[in-house]
Amino acid sequence: MAYVNGGAGNSPNTLTILGCGTLGSAILFGLLACSAEERSKKVEKGGQEADLPNGFEHEEIQKPSRILACVRTEQSAERLRRQLPASEHALPVKVIRGDNVRAVQAADTVLLGCQPQDLDSCLGAPGMERALRGKLLISILAGVTIPQIEQVLARGETRATAKTNGHVATSGDGRTTSIIRAMPNTASFVRASTTVITACSIATPANLRLVDWLFTCIGTVTHITAAQFDACTALCGSTPAFFALFIESLLDGAVALGLKRSEAQVMAAQTMKGAATLMLAGEQPDALKEKVATPGGSTIQGLLELERKALRGVVADALIRCTAAASTLGSKQA
Ligand SMILES: NC(=O)C1=CN([C@@H]2O[C@H](COP(=O)(O)OP(=O)(O)OC[C@H]3O[C@@H](n4cnc5c(N)ncnc54)[C@H](OP(=O)(O)O)[C@@H]3O)[C@@H](O)[C@H]2O)C=CC1
Numbered sequence: 310m311a312y313v314n315g316g317a318g319n320s321p322n323t324l325t326i327l328g329c330g331t332l333g334s335a336i337l338f339g340l341l342a343c344s345a346e347e348r349s350k351k352v353e354k355g356g357q358e359a360d361l362p363n364g365f366e367h368e369e370i371q372k373p374s375r376i377l378a379c380v381r382t383e384q385s386a387e388r389l390r391r392q393l394p395a396s397e398h399a400l401p402v403k404v405i406r407g408d409n410v411r412a413v414q415a416a417d418t419v420l421l422g423c424q425p426q427d428l429d430s431c432l433g434a435p436g437m438e439r440a441l442r443g444k445l446l447i448s449i450l451a452g453v454t455i456p457q458i459e460q461v462l463a464r465g466e467t468r469a470t471a472k473t474n475g476h477v478a479t480s481g482d483g484r485t486t487s488i489i490r491a492m493p494n495t496a497s498f499v500r501a502s503t504t505v506i507t508a509c510s511i512a513t514p515a516n517l518r519l520v521d522w523l524f525t526c527i528g529t530v531t532h533i534t535a536a537q538f539d540a541c542t543a544l545c546g547s548t549p550a551f552f553a554l555f556i557e558s559l560l561d562g563a564v565a566l567g568l569k570r571s572e573a574q575v576m577a578a579q580t581m582k583g584a585a586t587l588m589l590a591g592e593q594p595d596a597l598k599e600k601v602a603t604p605g606g607s608t609i610q611g612l613l614e615l616e617r618k619a620l621r622g623v624v625a626d627a628l629i630r631c632t633a634a635a636s637t638l639g640s641k642q643a
């Protein structure tokens with residue numbers, strides 16, 4: 310197989326995305342856009358490396374030089390192949406189906422992107438635990454804890470011995486798999502994700518720098534504790550869908566008022582982006598509300614209607630429910 314033998318000597322530095330579906334593809338295409346931008350800046354600078362985001366040095370990051378994208382079905386493989394850019398500046402990507410273990414053997418870093426119920430089919434496969442030894446495994450699975458991932462790995466039939474200490478799968482030959490959980494969101498596609506990360510105790514500084522760099526390429530990164538993960542999964546992973554519902558509701562109102570849906574969508578989304586930009590610049594939500602609601606004006610009438618219909622409680626409860634649901638996902642198996 311052309312893609313085996315990565316990870317040593319002059320071999321390419323390989324990132325394998327094990328389960329490259331909706332979110333995996335969003336990350337893949339975000340990373341491709343990032344690398345294309347870096348490469349074209351390098352060309353502009355006459356071959357000099359382009360600047361990295363603040364806080365990163367080129368020599369510290371083991372950047373992937375190719376990506377292997379694994380899916381389960383031929384239909385998904387074909388769709389992914391069709392979507393891949395032909396740009397000469399993009400990182401090479403190979404789409405793989407039915408050969409997970411070899412794609413992981415060839416990897417330096419593995420990004421696990423299957424659904425929680427497919428964890429066992431991805432990581433419990435014979436030979437997988439051995440293939441992951443000595444490597445960094447980044448899981449983007451909602452609700453699946455590091456100990457749960459370790460348990461699945463420990464069931465792999467090729468291990469000689471397995472011992473878990475809460476953060477690391479210790480393999481028969483003493484080499485370990487570092488597991489880091491990251492929760493990006495679907496805006497990875499446009500490099501506007503907000504990703505939360507929880508680092509395991511044995512993650513090396515190099516592991517952390519790579520994970521920080523990868524997700525900084527496609528948005529912002531915040532480090533959190535394992536205990537905060539489900540709430541942040543809801544707040545960062547799920548809320549793009551909440552915001553979509555809010556915009557959709559505005560569009561229904563706008564259409565009822567005679568506006569064209571497509572034009573209203575641009576106006577509403579841009580307004581949401583503007584309000585978000587103000588808050589990211591330090592504006593407090595209550596101050597923003599007060600600035601917009603002119604005394605005796607129209608905005609306060611809309612705000613009061615939202616409060617009468619208990620939007621605040623409904624949204625807070627929705628986030629709490631989402632968090633509770635996330636916490637159960639790790640126990641789901643196909
Ligand atoms: N969607 C989102 O916005 C977010 C998702 N997440 C998390 O990301 C993960 C993925 O979600 P999402 O992308 O929506 O799900 P998808 O179903 O779209 O993607 C999962 C991918 O995994 C592949 N897969 C499943 N089993 C195997 C296997 N045995 N071997 C190889 N590939 C396999 C599937 O292949 P195939 O298509 O061929 O079946 C599919 O491409 C979930 O764990 C979810 O919790 C987190 C935050 C946000």
Ligand SMILES: O=C(O)[C@@H]1CCC=N1
Nearest residue numbers: 451542543546547638
């Ligand atoms: O709905 C889900 O389960 C995933 C987790 C966060 C967003 N999507």
